[in-house]
Amino acid sequence: MNFLASTLREKTRPLPGLLTLPCLILAVWLLYRPGIEGGAFFFDDIPNLSVLGNFGQVDTWREWWAFLKSGIAGPTGRPLSLLTFLFDGNTWPTDPEPFLRTNVILHGLNGGLIFLCTYLILNPASKPECYKYQAALLTASLWTLHPYWASTVLYTVQRMAMLSAFFVLLGIAGYLWGRNLTRNPATAKRGWTIAFSALALGGVLAVFSKENGALLPLYLLVIETIVIRHLWKEEKDAFTRRWVALLLIAPSISIVGYLGYRAGLHGLFEHHFRPFTPYERLLTEPRIIFRYLHDLLIPKPGYPGLFYDNYSFSTGLTSPPQTLAAIAGLVLLAGTSIRLRRQFPLFSFATLFYLAGHTLESTILPLELAFEHRNYLPAAFLFTPIAALLLRLPTVYRRLTVPGIIVVLSVFCYQQTSLWGKPVELSVYWAMKNPDSDRATVVAFSRLQQHGNPKLALDLINQALTRRPESAALNLASLGLKKSLGTLSEKDIRQAVQSIESGPYDPHVTNIIEPMVNDLIDKHPDALVAEQVRRIIAAFQRRREYAQPKVERLAFLYQKGRIELTQKNIRSACRHFNTVSSETGRVGTDLKIMSDLASYGYISDARAFLMQAKQRLSNGNRKGLRFPDEWYRKEFIRLASELDAAESKHGTPPRRCSPIL
Structure with missing residues (x-):
C-alpha cells in the first residue's frame, strides 16, 4: 500500500479525480434506475434462475451448495455468479428488480476499477499527476456511461460476464500495483508476490464467474509487452523474461492450443447445432468485430440489443465481398498496433487488449455469431487513447468537447435504460x-x-x-x-x-x-x-438438419409420447418413452417421464420409471444431474410417497411400460 499512499500524498491535484469518481458511480445509478424499476427477465435468465424453484426456497446451507453446483451455463457451472444471484432472490418466480440493482452496482464498481487500472498504467509515465487522474477518470466515464452496455447491465444473466470482468480488472489492478513495486529493488520481492497473487487469485475467481476469465494471462501479456515495456520504458532482466514466459506466454499459448484442439475434435467444416460451420464463423467474425468497433466508437441512441440472428455469415473469402476486406483490415489493425507500439503505446495497448479479449468468443467456438456483452471487458481501455487525445486539446475546446461528449453519452444511455424498463x-x-x-x-x-x-x-x-x-x-x-x-x-x-x-x-x-x-x-x-x-413434429423429423442431432431426435420422440398420453394411447406413449429413456440413460429423463405418466393416472408405469431413476443413481450414473445425490434421494422418497397416495386413492392400474436400463 506504500506505493498508493505515497501517490495520494503528492502535492499535485489528485483530489478532484477522487471526488469525481463517486459522482460518476452515482450518475450510473441514476441513469440505469428506469431499467431497474421496470425491468424484466429475458431468455437465458429463465433456465439459469428457474432452478431456484426446485428447492421451494433456498434457505439452508445445503440448498445453497446444491444451487451453486446446478449451473448449466458453461464447463465450470459458474458457481460464483450463481452465488451472487442467491443474494438477490432465493425462490422462483421472483422479482427481477434486486437482480438488476446488483448488476448496476457491479457496473459502477467496474467503472471504478477501470479508473484505477488506467491510473496505474499511466502512473510511471512522465506525465503531470493531474493529467493521469483526468485521463483515468475520462477513460472510466467514456466506458461506464456508454449506452452500448444497457443490454449487458439490464440482462440479468450477464451478471456472469460482468462479475468475470470485475475479477479480471481486480487482477490487472493488483498486477500493475505489484509490477510498480518491482521497479524498486527494495520492494521488488513484495511486488512479485503481489503480482503473482493477483494473477492467480483474479484468474481463478474470474473463471468461476465465466470461463473467458481465463484470458487474464493474455491481457497481462499485452500489458507487459506494450505498457510496461514501452510506456514505462522498463528493460526486462532475465528473471522478468522467465516470469513472463512461464506465467503469461505459456497460458496464452495453451488458449490457442485449446481452440485448435476444439477445431480438430469437432471439425472446422461441420455444423454444430448452428446454421454455420466453425470455419464460416471464423470468416465472419472480422466483419462483426468492425461492427462492434463502429458501434462503440460512434455512440447512438439505439442498438440491436439481443438480436443478431439476422446477421449474414460468410461462406467464403469473397462471399460476401466484405469478408476479405474485413480480414485484411483486422490483420492491418493488429499489425499497425504492433508496429507503432513504441511511438503510440496507448493506441497499441487499447487495440491489442481489445483484440485479445475476443480470442475465445469471436473465433471458432460454435457460439452465436454476435452479442454486445462480448465487448464489455475487451473495450475496458478502448477509450484511453481517446481520453489522452481529448486532454491534449486547447483548454477552451477541451472544456466544451469533454462535457459535451459526456452529456451525449448520458442522454443516449438514459434513452436505452428507459426503454429496457x-x-x-x-x-x-x-x-x-x-x-x-x-x-x-x-x-x-x-x-x-x-x-x-x-x-x-x-x-x-x-x-x-x-x-x-x-x-x-x-x-x-x-x-x-x-x-x-x-x-x-x-x-x-x-x-x-x-x-x-x-x-x-x-x-x-x-x-x-x-x-x-x-x-x-x-x-x-x-x-x-x-x-x-x-404433423409439425413429423416435418422436423423428415429434415436431416433437425433430426440428425441425437438430442433433437429424442426430444421429438419425447413430445410425441406426451401427445399420445393426451389421446389415451398409453402403449404408443410407452414405446416413445422407453426409447428416449434407454438412449439418454439419464435420471432426469426418467423423472420427467414418471411425472408425465403420473399426471394421467398411470401410477404403476410412473413407479417403474421412478425405480429405474433410483437404480441409475445407485449405479453412479450422474449424467446431466444438476444437484447432489442427497437431493435426488430425498426427491425419490417424496415422489414415492405421492405415488403411494395416488395409488391408494385411485387404485392400481396395470403396468403398460417396461423401462429397461
Missing part, C-alpha cells in the same frame, strides 16, 4: 430495429399476445411473413393465435410444414414444440389439435 415497448422496438430477425419478431409477438394485444401481435407477424414467408419460426408462432381467433386454416398448417421442410435452417425453432405440446395438454385456447402437432 418497458419490456413490451422494448420487444416491439427490437422487432422494428431488426426487421429481418425472426427471433426479434417472435419475441415481440409473444409479449404483445401476453399483454392483451392479439390484433397488434398478428399484424406484426403477418407483416414479417410477407417479407419472409419461408420462415418456420414465424409460421409456427402464428398458428396458436390464429387458432384462438378462429382463423386457422389447413393452408396455414401446410405452409408451416413446408417452411420446416424447405425453409432456412433455424436451430432455435425446435424450441416451439414443447410449449405447443404444453398448450395441447393444458387445453389452452391457442392449442392446436393433436394431429396438427404430430
